[in-house]
Amino acid sequence: MARLLDFIVGHQKNIEKLLSLKLQKRWPHAFLFTGPNAIGKRKVALAFAQMLVCEQSETACGDCGPCLRIAKEQSENLLRLAPDASMAKPVIKVEAVREVLDSLSLSSWSGARVVLIDEAHRMNPQAANTLLKTLEEPFENVYFFLLGPDGQQFLPTIKSRCQMMSFQPLVVADLKKIKPGLADWAYQASRGQIDRLMQLTSADGIERRTESFVFLEQFFSDTEFLQNGNWRVNVKDKSWTLATISAWLQILYSVVLAQAEQKSGSSLISIEHSKYFAKIKDISSEKILSLADYLIEAERDILGNADPVLVFENMWVNYARVD
Numbered sequence: 001m002a003r004l005l006d007f008i009v010g011h012q013k014n015i016e017k018l019l020s021l022k023l024q025k026r027w028p029h030a031f032l033f034t035g036p037n038a039i040g041k042r043k044v045a046l047a048f049a050q051m052l053v054c055e056q057s058e059t060a061c062g063d064c065g066p067c068l069r070i071a072k073e074q075s076e077n078l079l080r081l082a083p084d085a086s087m088a089k090p091v092i093k094v095e096a097v098r099e100v101l102d103s104l105s106l107s108s109w110s111g112a113r114v115v116l117i118d119e120a121h122r123m124n125p126q127a128a129n130t131l132l133k134t135l136e137e138p139f140e141n142v143y144f145f146l147l148g149p150d151g152q153q154f155l156p157t158i159k160s161r162c163q164m165m166s167f168q169p170l171v172v173a174d175l176k177k178i179k180p181g182l183a184d185w186a187y188q189a190s191r192g193q194i195d196r197l198m199q200l201t202s203a204d205g206i207e208r209r210t211e212s213f214v215f216l217e218q219f220f221s222d223t224e225f226l227q228n229g230n231w232r233v234n235v236k237d238k239s240w241t242l243a244t245i246s247a248w249l250q251i252l253y254s255v256v257l258a259q260a261e262q263k264s265g266s267s268l269i270s271i272e273h274s275k276y277f278a279k280i281k282d283i284s285s286e287k288i289l290s291l292a293d294y295l296i297e298a299e300r301d302i303l304g305n306a307d308p309v310l311v312f313e314n315m316w317v318n319y320a321r322v323d
């Protein structure tokens with residue numbers, strides 16, 4: 001039995017909406033699923049891909065050939081597009097889109113086909129425009145799922161041709177169902193994303209977080225931060241910087257929460273990191289929240305290829321001198 005819907009945790013409202021569209025035969029030819037990474041958007045898309053191709057049931061039987069092949073992601077009915085990971089800045093190229101669209105136009109095919117586009121916001125403009133033509137004049141019995149972080153990163157023309165559906169981060173209870181037995185602070189700190197949760201709780205993740213906290217302390221207390229170049233070497237490493245931003249966000253939110261609840265914050269932070277927590281607990285929550293907003297922006301800029309060193313220099317100028 002491999003009915004994918006049965007394995008999905010969370011997203012109940014979205015699933016109900018999707019099921020009702022499916023049962024009322026009002027399924028649109030293209031969906032754009034938006035929301036953070038690693039919360040299950042792709043799993044939901046595959047579960048409904050199964051329903052679209054199943055030969056036995058409107059809501060997928062899980063047992064027929066097409067259902068089983070979708071579950072293994074080895075199905076001729078399932079065409080996938082994703083950014084070319086070998087590139088320095090991975091994008092989905094127009095050639096890849098054309099290849100998929102060409103195979104869709106083969107008339108010999110019978111049955112439904114599903115096109116799943118991971119990180120669809122990484123289509124370059126040419127690729128997006130090529131796809132757009134197909135979305136405007138869709139093939140019969142072909143269904144698209146575009147996945148991406150948020151609607152803002154898509155051309156309005158693409159959005160207007162898709163039914164949009166936004167997905168929320170997983171709640172702690174759902175995280176616990178998916179990955180049971182981890183420390184409570186990690187569930188709280190994961191921002192509802194399984195990839196972050198795993199990163200936070202790995203040995204490497206814990207070591208990195210210590211580094212992140214040491215760096216946060218330097219950020220707040222080093223009056224010669226811009227002159228001291230030592231941090232620049234680390235910050236140039238994008239993955240280090242993104243892990244750092246994530247850790248900083250978590251500690252900042254924990255501080256604000258602890259201030260609001262007048263708690264020590266120990267439930268949100270691992271014991272080994274609580275000493276760093278103590279050092280910034282007296283900064284005003286207003287300051288902390290504005291830095292947190294900036295960090296979210298910084299994360300997006302760095303993912304979009306901004307120079308991380310410049311981002312941190314700006315951030316220090318604007319936010320480090322806290323009173």
Ligand SMILES: [Zn+2]
Nearest residue numbers: 054061064067
């Ligand atoms: Zn089936």
